[in-house]
Structure formats: C-alpha cells, structure tokens
Amino acid sequence: xxxxxxxxxxxxxxxxxxxxxxxxxxxxxxxxxxxxxxxxxxxxxxxxxxxxxxxxxxxxxxxxxxxxxxxxxxxxxxxxxxxxxxxxxxxxxxxxxxxxxxxxxxxxxxxxxxxxxxxxxxxxxxxxxxxxxxxxxxxxxxxxxxxxxxxxxxxxxxxxxxxxxxxxxxxxxxxxxxxxxxxxxxxxxxxxxxxxxxxxxxxxxxxxxxxxxxxxxxxxxxxxxxxxxxxxxxxxxxxxxxxxxxxxxxxxxxxxxxxxxxxxxxxxxxxxxxxxxxxxxxxxxxxxxxxxxxxxxxxxxxxxxxxxxxxxxxxxxxxxxxxxxxxx
Numbered sequence: 001x002x003x004x005x006x007x008x009x010x011x012x013x014x015x016x017x018x019x020x021x022x023x024x025x026x027x028x029x030x031x032x033x034x035x036x037x038x039x040x041x042x043x044x045x046x047x048x049x050x051x052x053x054x055x056x057x058x059x060x061x062x063x064x065x066x067x068x069x070x071x072x073x074x075x076x077x078x079x080x081x082x083x084x085x086x087x088x089x090x091x092x093x094x095x096x097x098x099x100x101x102x103x104x105x106x107x108x109x110x111x112x113x114x115x116x117x118x119x120x121x122x123x124x125x126x127x128x129x130x131x132x133x134x135x136x137x138x139x140x141x142x143x144x145x146x147x148x149x150x151x152x153x154x155x156x157x158x159x160x161x162x163x164x165x166x167x168x169x170x171x172x173x174x175x176x177x178x179x180x181x182x183x184x185x186x187x188x189x190x191x192x193x194x195x196x197x198x199x200x201x202x203x204x205x206x207x208x209x210x211x212x213x214x215x216x217x218x219x220x221x222x223x224x225x226x227x228x229x230x231x232x233x234x235x236x237x238x239x240x241x242x243x244x245x246x247x248x249x250x251x252x253x254x255x256x257x258x259x260x261x262x263x264x265x266x267x268x269x270x271x272x273x274x275x276x277x278x279x280x281x282x283x284x285x286x287x288x289x290x291x292x293x294x295x296x297x298x299x300x301x302x303x304x305x306x307x308x309x310x311x312x313x314x315x316x317x318x319x320x321x322x323x324x325x326x327x328x
Contacts, residue, residue: 003028004081004106006097007035007043008060009089010179011233011252013133014039014046015259016280017087018154020137022048023146024085032081036060041233042252045156045259053078059096062180062300072100079104085144086111087137090127090276091298095120110144112136130273134280153281154259162238165227171203172322173240173257175248176219177212180300183249185267185310190219192315193247198223200319207231207239207253245322249310250277258282263325265318269302269309270295283328285321287313 003024007017014035025031025048032051035043038061043052055075058067065071084106086094094111098120101109110123117124125143127136138148163169174194178184185193197204204224208216216228231239236253240246241260248254249267257264257279264279270290278286292309294302302309 001028001083002030002032002081004032004034004079004084004101005087006084006101007033007039007087008055008057008097009036009092010038010061011042012179012255012277013087013089014042015154015156015252015255016134017137018046018048018156018259019134019148019150019152020085020087020141020146021046022150022155023138023141023148024048026149027146028083032079034079042256045233045237047155047157057097060092076100076104079106081106083108083144084110085137085141085146087140088112089133090136108144110140112140130275132278132280133276136276151281154255156237156256156259157234159234159237159241159260162231162235162242165230165235166205166239166242167203167225169242170244171205171225171242172197173205173207173243173246173248173262174219174224175207175246175251175253176215177208178249178251182271182294182299182302182307183251183269185249185313186307187215187218189311189313189315191221193318194219194221194224196315196319197322200323202322205239205243207236244326247318247322250274254279258284263328265321265325267310267313267318269307271297271299283325285325287317287321 030050033043033049034053040054058064086097088094108122112127176190194204206216206220206224208228210229213228220226240257245263246257247265263283268288289309
C-alpha cells in the first residue's frame with residue numbers, strides 16, 4: 001500500500017504531523033509527504049517519510065500563489081498513492097486538497113471536516129474540540145486505519161553534532177524570531193533576557209534564520225553567542241538538542257525543541273489557542289497573558305497597542321521559567 005500524508009502549511013505544523021506519519025509508516029509500504037515550501041525542511045527531518053513532495057498551494061501559507069492550472073497538472077501527475085490523510089489545522093478546510101487527490105486517482109481519503117464533503121472523503125472525521133494538533137492528527141490516522149505505534153511525541157531523525165557551533169555545554173537557547181509579528185517578543189525584551197540569563201551564570205546561544213541576522217546580533221549583544229543564519233533545519237535541531245532549555249515564541253523552533261526532547265519556555269501570544277499549539281511532549285512553561293483581547297483572533301500583526309500579551313513578560317520571568325523547566 002502506498003500512502004500519502006499532506007500538510008501544506010508551516011515548519012511547525014509539519015513537525016506536529018510527525019507522530020501521525022509514523023503511524024501510517026508502520027502499515028504502509030511507502031509514505032510520501034506532500035507539504036508546502038515552508039514545511040519542506042521539517043518534512044525532511046521526519047522518521048517514516050520515504051518521499052517529500054513540495055507544492056505551494058493557493059489556499060495555504062501567508063502569501064499564497066495564484067491558481068495555476070499547469071502547476072496543478074504537474075502536481076496531479078506526481079501523485080501516486082492508494083490512500084491519503086489530509087492534515088489541516090482546526091480552522092482549515094481539507095476539501096480543496098481532497099478534490100485534487102481524487103483527480104489524481106487516490107482511492108481512499110481521510111480528513112477532519114466540518115463541511116459536507118460530498119464524494120471527496122471516504123473517512124470524514126470530527127476532531128475532539130480541544131485536541132492538540134499532534135493528537136488531532138493521530139486521532140485522524142487511527143480513524144483511517146493507522147493506529148498509533150508509540151508514545152505519540154514529535155520526533156526527528158538524529159541531528160548532527162553541533163558542538164563546533166555552540167561550544168561546550170551546558171547552554172540555554174533563545175530564539176527571538178517568529179513566523180509572524182504578533183507572536184514575537186520585542187527585541188528589547190529578548191536582549192534583556194540574554195543579559196539576565198548570562199548574569200545568572202547561563203551560557204546563552206541565540207539562534208535565527210538567514211534573514212534574522214540583525215535580530216539575533218542585537219539580542220545576543222556581548223553576553224550571548226550569535227548563531228543567526230548559521231544553522232539549517234538539521235543543524236538547528238542539533239543545537240536545540242544540546243540545550244538545557246529553549247526560550248522561544250509559538251513558532252517552528254518551539255516544536256523542533258520538543259521533537260528533540262528539550263524543555264521549552266514558550267512566549268505564547270494567544271492569537272491561536274495554546275491548548276492546540278503549545279510545545280508537546282516535553283516539560284514547558286507558558287508565558288504571556290492568555291486572556292488578552294487578541295485571544296483567538298489568529299492575527300498576524302498585534303491588534304492591541306503595545307503588544308501587552310507578551311510585553312507584560314519580563315526578563316526575570318524568563319529566567320525563573322528557564323530554571324523551573326531545567327528541574328522538571
């Protein structure tokens with residue numbers, strides 16, 4: 001049996017699909033994962049994936065492309081599966097993807113759907129109302145005939161040794177960037193946290209992508225080690241795996257830290273619900289006002305002046321949380 005799992009959005013979303021992918025891989029001869037460009041680096045880290053297919057869907061991502069009939073034709077020609085799981089967030093519809101899978105000849109398709117699917121789905125599943133995204137994906141896999149095979153925690157392939165980048169252990173990682181501005185702690189607060197952690201005796205490693213070098217340099221200052229732009233996905237996994245704790249917002253590295261078993265201090269803006277998107281399977285401390293006026297808005301830019309949900313968090317709060325999760 002050839003199986004296809006689709007998760008078309010972000011890096012962290014794909015990581016949270018990992019436990020469901022492992023359940024599928026335990027029963028399928030081959031597993032392909034269809035993801036978007038932003039999720040591709042995570043897809044290549046997941047155990048159980050035999051092939052990664054990348055497609056930028058017109059209904060996913062922050063800047064979706066226009067509908068292109070020729071590109072859709074190429075996608076349909078590339079798909080070869082007997083059964084498929086369409087994984088989506090609680091607020092997304094699986095039906096556009098399901099339609100394309102039907103056109104590609106996939107015979108058995110399962111998804112969570114609140115909308116009537118017509119003939120597009122063979123398994124129309126209803127997710128539990130407050131399920132974490134990782135649990136929701138596992139529940140759908142089980143409904144489709146792929147029961148869980150392990151503890152259901154996010155995992156990645158063994159990361160490389162990154163001691164040449166980080167220097168000696170122990171250290172704490174601070175990742176100041178976020179996928180959207182509403183989920184980011186201010187640069188001023190990040191720099192204060194690096195100073196406070198360093199003053200308490202912690203070595204601090206600051207991580208970020210290639211486009212975040214100015215951000216990481218400012219946050220690290222003279223008290224932290226700046227690794228901005230120096231890690232791909234696998235190297236970042238290695239850096240996070242070596243840390244005693246990771247401080248970051250609700251963004252991909254929080255889920256990558258969980259996937260390598262490192263505790264997380266989560267600066268969590270409540271624009272999406274923490275019960276669905278918090279770090280999963282590791283000790284964590286959630287910081288940020290979860291009852292702020294922006295709660296549940298899915299805003300990408302903070303709609304409340306001063307970003308109070310996160311700016312109310314101080315560097316001292318972060319230090320206390322780091323020392324708490326390190327003892328967990």
